[in-house]
Amino acid sequence: MSLFGFGKKKTPEAPAAKEPEQTGWFGKLKSGLAKSSSKLTQGLGDLFTKRKLDDEALEDLEDLLITTDLGVATAAKVTRHLAKTRFGQDVSADEIKQTLAEEIIRILDPVARPLVIDPSRKPHVVLVVGVNGSGKTTTIGKLAKQNKDAGLSVTLAAGDTFRAAAVEQLKVWGQRTGCPVISRENGADAAGLAYDAITESRNRGDDLLFIDTAGRLQNKADLMAELAKIVRSIKKCDETAPHDVLLVLDATTGQNAHSQVEIFKDMVNVTGLVLTKLDGTARGGVLVALAEKFGLPVHAIGVGEQADDLRPFEAEAFAKSLVGMDS
Numbered sequence: 098m099s100l101f102g103f104g105k106k107k108t109p110e111a112p113a114a115k116e117p118e119q120t121g122w123f124g125k126l127k128s129g130l131a132k133s134s135s136k137l138t139q140g141l142g143d144l145f146t147k148r149k150l151d152d153e154a155l156e157d158l159e160d161l162l163i164t165t166d167l168g169v170a171t172a173a174k175v176t177r178h179l180a181k182t183r184f185g186q187d188v189s190a191d192e193i194k195q196t197l198a199e200e201i202i203r204i205l206d207p208v209a210r211p212l213v214i215d216p217s218r219k220p221h222v223v224l225v226v227g228v229n230g231s232g233k234t235t236t237i238g239k240l241a242k243q244n245k246d247a248g249l250s251v252t253l254a255a256g257d258t259f260r261a262a263a264v265e266q267l268k269v270w271g272q273r274t275g276c277p278v279i280s281r282e283n284g285a286d287a288a289g290l291a292y293d294a295i296t297e298s299r300n301r302g303d304d305l306l307f308i309d310t311a312g313r314l315q316n317k318a319d320l321m322a323e324l325a326k327i328v329r330s331i332k333k334c335d336e337t338a339p340h341d342v343l344l345v346l347d348a349t350t351g352q353n354a355h356s357q358v359e360i361f362k363d364m365v366n367v368t369g370l371v372l373t374k375l376d377g378t379a380r381g382g383v384l385v386a387l388a389e390k391f392g393l394p395v396h397a398i399g400v401g402e403q404a405d406d407l408r409p410f411e412a413e414a415f416a417k418s419l420v421g422m423d424s
């Protein structure tokens with residue numbers, strides 16, 4: 098099996114008696130998003146069993162879509178489109194799913210952009226921000242593994258100098274992936290660490306450096322000052338860096354993710370998003386609402402804790418999984 102689990106297709110002769118377990122990334126994505134899609138599928142099934150698309154049905158549909166965190170704008174667009182094309186006709190839940198998936202793909206296509214590492218930068222510096230527990234360290238570990246496996250030399254910097262456990266966790270990923278980890282004693286200056294990390298990484302001729310950060314939102318002013326200081330310090334070493342600033346968001350927080358984007362955008366120049374824990378939530382629709390509202394690139398999504406559970410974000414696969422369609 099390849100690293101990303103592609104290529105495990107079921108043969109045409111496979112017995113159809115039992116629902117075959119879907120394999121590969123699409124299967125994983127689909128089962129990861131099962132909580133989100135089953136909420137929607139069940140709701141659509143309840144609404145559209147032999148029902149004409151009248152005003153009341155459209156209103157019910159719009160309400161249902163809003164409860165799945167897709168966002169008011171998306172909900173309105175889908176219902177408007179259906180009102181224009183199918184008003185007064187019988188519609189099935191599957192037809193609604195199809196329209197919904199098409200609308201979601203239209204919204205997500207422009208933001209689905211993989212993280213591109215520029216090999217001419219030595220190192221390409223990726224600063225990773227987000228509130229505590231959103232999945233920053235795990236995401237760094239997963240991205241480190243994938244890039245290391247692709248042949249790049251990768252270093253990790255433990256910029257959350259306040260939490261010993263966070264540093265330890267990054268070290269575990271370092272051991273697991275064979276990537277050096279740069280860390281300092283508890284409470285050390287994170288900006289100083291970032292500076293040293295770039296210097297060390299550059300001296301080694303690394304391709305890629307990930308810098309983890311603390312995400313204590315309890316004191317926004319302190320966090321803002323710390324992140325600004327880290328960025329200033331990085332720029333002293335390399336004025337073109339950081340080349341990417343990834344904001345990691347925990348999808349289980351639902352609508353709260355909107356305010357996190359706003360807060361972090363005020364603090365640093367966020368260049369892209371990673372949505373984690375889509376496997377643990379019925380609120381996966383929030384990604385669509387975020388895309389519509391902010392238009393920030395979505396680089397990757399996480400549907401589990403293993404290295405392979407983080408993948409480049411693809412609009413079509415996500416949309417179909419979210420609405421519970423087959424590939």
Ligand SMILES: Nc1nc2c(ncn2[C@@H]2O[C@H](COP(=O)(O)OP(=O)(O)OP(=O)(O)O)[C@@H](O)[C@H]2O)c(=O)[nH]1
Nearest residue numbers: 229230231232233234235263373374399400401402
């Ligand atoms: N189910 C699931 N769990 C995840 C995913 N991504 C991260 N986690 C888990 O979420 C928890 C928090 O992740 P961390 O990577 O420690 O988050 P962090 O933002 O670095 O948090 P701090 O270290 O507190 O700053 C860990 O138990 C991870 O294993 C995901 O995509 N799915």
